Amino acid sequence: MNQSLGPPAAHGTGSFGTETLAVKGCEGRTPATVPRSALHDPAEPWSPTNCYVDVWIGLLAALGLNPVPMLSAALSADFLGDQWEFVKPRTEDLEVLYGIKVGEYDTWRPLGEHLQLTMSRGDALIVEVDAYYLPDTEGVSYRTEHTKTSIVPLRLDPLAGELVYLHNDGAHTLAGEDLHETLGPRMRCGRVPYPYVELVRLHTLNRRSPEDLWHATLAVARDHLRRASAPGPDGHGPADGLVAAIREHLPRLAERGMGHFHLYSFATTRQAGLTAALAAHLCRYLADGAAAWPDGVSVERLARAADSFDGAAAAAKTLQFQLARVASGRTARIDKAAEALAAGYRAAIHDARAALDLEE
Known part of the structure; x- marks a missing residue:
C-alpha cells in the first residue's frame, strides 16, 4: 500500500474500499492514455475554458465521443447585467445528443462510498472540490x-x-494526502465540506452515426438560437451590453487594482471570449456537416459566423489585456477592442x- 496515505486512523484509507474501479470505457486509462480533444489544444486562445465545460469536453473525449455538438449552449449565452453567463451544456442537450442522463446527486453517505457505488456501475460523478489540493493547478492555486x-x-x-x-484541459493523478483532502473524510473540514455533485449515467449512452449526430446538433443549435436574447431596436445584443458595462466599470477597476481585475475579468472578458471561441467551433462543425x-x-453563412466568433474571441482577449493595464494604473484605450468584440458577436449571431x- 502507498505509504503516503498514512495509517487508516489518520487518513481513512478504507474510505475508498479495495477494488479498482472506473467509469465505463475508462478501465485502463492513465493520464497519458486519456484521449485529448482538439478543443483542449494548447494553441486554443481560451483553453482551458471554464471548469464545467472542460470536464465535459474531457469526459466525452475519454468516452470516444465528439464534444463539439454539446457547444450549442454557447449560442444562447447572455450578458447578466454585471457579468457574462458561465456557459454550460444543458442536460437536455446531453441526453438528446449522446443519450447521457445528468442530474443532481444527493451525497448522504461519505463521498468515498458514493464514488465506489457509482463507479461500480460504470457511471461518473462531477464533483465540486477545493483546487487547493489539485496538483494540476500548481503555480495557480495548488497549496x-x-x-x-x-x-x-x-x-x-x-x-x-x-x-x-x-x-x-487534461487528465491527472491525485494521490496521498491530496486525495483524502479532496474526496476522503477530511474534505468535511475543508473549503467544500458538502460539495455539489452531479451523477452522469452512462447506461443509456447512444453512439450516433456522424450524420445522425450532425442532424441532432442542428436541431439543438436552432433551439439555442431561438432562446438567445433578441437584439434590441438598435440591433445591439448581449456583447454590446457587456461592453457598455465594462466602460462604466473602468473607474472602479483603476481604483481597486489587480486583485479586483482578476476576479472581474474572469466574470466578463474571459467568459465572453471563451463563449465566442466555443461557438466558432460549433459553427465550423455545422458548416462541415x-x-x-x-x-x-x-x-458560407456558417463559415462567416465562425470567423466572426473567432474575431470576437480574439477581441475579448485584447480587451482583457487592456483592462489589466487600467487596473495597474496605466492608460489604455479600450474602444477598438471593445467595438470589435461587440461587432463580431453581432455579426456572428446574425449569420x-x-x-x-x-431570420425574420
Whole structure:
C-alpha cells in the first residue's frame, strides 16, 4: 500500500474500499492514455475554458465521443447585467445528443462510498472540490489558494492510493494526502465540506452515426438560437451590453487594482471570449456537416459566423489585456477592442441565424 496515505486512523484509507474501479470505457486509462480533444489544444486562445465545460469536453473525449455538438449552449449565452453567463451544456442537450442522463446527486453517505457505488456501475460523478489540493493547478492555486472547481474521477485504485481525474484541459493523478483532502473524510473540514455533485449515467449512452449526430446538433443549435436574447431596436445584443458595462466599470477597476481585475475579468472578458471561441467551433462543425449532408443550411453563412466568433474571441482577449493595464494604473484605450468584440458577436449571431433559416 502507498505509504503516503498514512495509517487508516489518520487518513481513512478504507474510505475508498479495495477494488479498482472506473467509469465505463475508462478501465485502463492513465493520464497519458486519456484521449485529448482538439478543443483542449494548447494553441486554443481560451483553453482551458471554464471548469464545467472542460470536464465535459474531457469526459466525452475519454468516452470516444465528439464534444463539439454539446457547444450549442454557447449560442444562447447572455450578458447578466454585471457579468457574462458561465456557459454550460444543458442536460437536455446531453441526453438528446449522446443519450447521457445528468442530474443532481444527493451525497448522504461519505463521498468515498458514493464514488465506489457509482463507479461500480460504470457511471461518473462531477464533483465540486477545493483546487487547493489539485496538483494540476500548481503555480495557480495548488497549496496556495482555496477555490472551488469541478472534477470528474475516471479511475480509482485504492490499493495504490491513486485516482485518475479530469480537470481543466487534461487528465491527472491525485494521490496521498491530496486525495483524502479532496474526496476522503477530511474534505468535511475543508473549503467544500458538502460539495455539489452531479451523477452522469452512462447506461443509456447512444453512439450516433456522424450524420445522425450532425442532424441532432442542428436541431439543438436552432433551439439555442431561438432562446438567445433578441437584439434590441438598435440591433445591439448581449456583447454590446457587456461592453457598455465594462466602460462604466473602468473607474472602479483603476481604483481597486489587480486583485479586483482578476476576479472581474474572469466574470466578463474571459467568459465572453471563451463563449465566442466555443461557438466558432460549433459553427465550423455545422458548416462541415452542411457540406457533407446538404439540408438547406448555408455553409458560407456558417463559415462567416465562425470567423466572426473567432474575431470576437480574439477581441475579448485584447480587451482583457487592456483592462489589466487600467487596473495597474496605466492608460489604455479600450474602444477598438471593445467595438470589435461587440461587432463580431453581432455579426456572428446574425449569420448563424440566417444560415439556420431563423431570420425574420
